[in-house]
Amino acid sequence: MSSSVQTPPAGPVLAPDPPPPDRSSGPGRVLLRLAGVVLVPVVTAVILWSTLDFLRNEDANRFLVVGVALVVGVLGVFFLFWSMNRLVEWLPARFREGARPYVFVGPALVILSVFLIYPVINTILISFKDAQSQDFTGLDNYRFVFTDDSMLRAIRNTAGWIVLVPLVAVTIGLVFATLADRLRRGEAVAKSLIFLPMAISFVGAAVVWRFMYSFRPDGFGTNIGLLNAIKQGLGQDPVPWLQQKPWNNLMLMVIMVWMQTGFAMIVLSAAIKAIPDEIVEAARIDGASEWRVFRHITIPTIFPTVVVVTTYMVINALKVFDIVFVMGNAEAQGTEVIAERMIRWFFIGDHNGRGAAIAVVLFLAVIPVMIWNVRRFREQESIR
């Protein structure tokens, strides 16, 4: 690390000159400082706004727009902190150290208040209002959430997602991690290949799997999807995988399992490798079978990790949206899920109240999972 100390990561941030000495006084200096206090933010604001206006210009050359956006976005944040710190330097010495922590945490707190705290309150309010968020309608939206046919299907499907996806992904991940641990070589390659779908977007994965599931009835050309080609190769009829209610839900879940197994596998593999070799060796010498080692040593040792991974996946499955959204008309195919319904009502159905009510239900569903997770975590901490 010694070399990196001399090379600070961002050039423009480090002022070449030291901050002005704090004992200096005299009317000229004070005026200069005051001017600085006012000028720095004003100049910053003007520069930022003029570039942002430029970014709105739809006719401008796209390369230029993107280039300017990158410069503004990346350097802007450094400049923000630097100029705020500069402002603090100009404060009288006795306030300086009291104010500085707020320069450091201030931006984070402001952003979080605007982007998370305010929206939560606002969404809860909207959920009690009508389509245009004008008048309060009491619990109507919530009544809708729990009575509408399509919503009920969405709740049923989401329940399936949060049970099946984590279960299958964690099981395969665990078995794969255990087995890969025994490979003499090729473990890293095998693990990367399983992990690879993690780097793909849900939309990309949807394309990949639409191709797998591609279906053409007899007489409408060759089936170019792998699954139906295999079916035909075995002399059976091709199947419209994505149309078969309610099994098409499982077909969509396969996509998420495919994407998330790698995550479970990597995390569990790290936990398995952390088990001290002596314990496992001692059990083997005592004549324990591999199954008993797995069942009575591996599983109990890594159980906390299994809980964390499962929680993460349950929450992900609860919020699943992209896969269903891209794979076609969810309502016609009976594959609705809660988050997807929410987007439909907000942006396509134009009913803010219903969308917000669905969001609140989603929020309430996440809380118990998190509480359970925190509790397990605490128990674990107290044991050690």
Next chain:
Amino acid sequence: MTVVIDAVPAPAPDAKARKKGGWFVRITIVAVVALWTLPTLGVLISSFRPEQLVDSTGWWTSLAHPFRGAEWTLENYRSALSNGGFGNAFLNSMAVAIPSTVIPVTVAAFAAYAFSWMDFRGRHVMFVLVVGLMVVPLQMALIPILRLYTGGATLGGVTLIPDLDLGGTFLGVWLAHTGFGLPLAVYLLRNYIGSLPSSIIESARIDGADHFTIFWRLIIPLSVPALAAFAIFQFLWVWNDLLIAYVFLGGSRENRVLTIALADLVGSRGENWHLLTSAAFLSMALPLAVFFSLQRYFVRGLTAGSVKG
């Protein structure tokens, strides 16, 4: 579902597996890896096949004669980049993803430093609050923020936040991604920065360095592994995101990012496989490159974040 059921091997390694790397283990591993790779492989191969071949024969038939010139083409990529507007979308994705990674990492690093090494009122309460916000599903924040961007916020007639007209702008997307990424970022970075030895910071203080200098000259260089891990995570997440880009940047042809362009292509020309496959690979290229070159950091970040304890 058959695919997945086949992928589940017998519940546990049996006696044969006792020797390291027995046949059972190797065959199972190879089978699972093959199942996991085939779907992507099919798309990759198809993206290089001419349109009429993609449409009339399965991608595996090309494997039979890999050296025949007529089997392969780059035409799909050319048309996706130009007519499909994917070149433009690629640029937009860059303009969204890079600042949306740098901004939260910077803001979170400053906050994490303050939470670890600075003394101020309400430090613990604020930290717990920040981390507690991890519970909020981002779906919950979409509408209020969108309304904020287009109409500002008022409380009883008093303007709290003016109408900034941020809908459909890059800044709007950056800020939204920053807001949603911050809780996890602050949590992970606070864990790391807080665990650095206090002796370095104290000796720097004695030498007269102020917090800002310590932060830039000491903490940032020392925290590169944690910063990189979160940055990769955030970059992949932003690059692959459809929802936030769809809501805040919109689907106009000028503004749309790769995921939206790809989703449009799926919706509008459902069976144009030669375009879909090449477009899908264009959207995957950068995340896969990032993933493979920086895999070590990424994995370390994931395991550091979730196996704590």
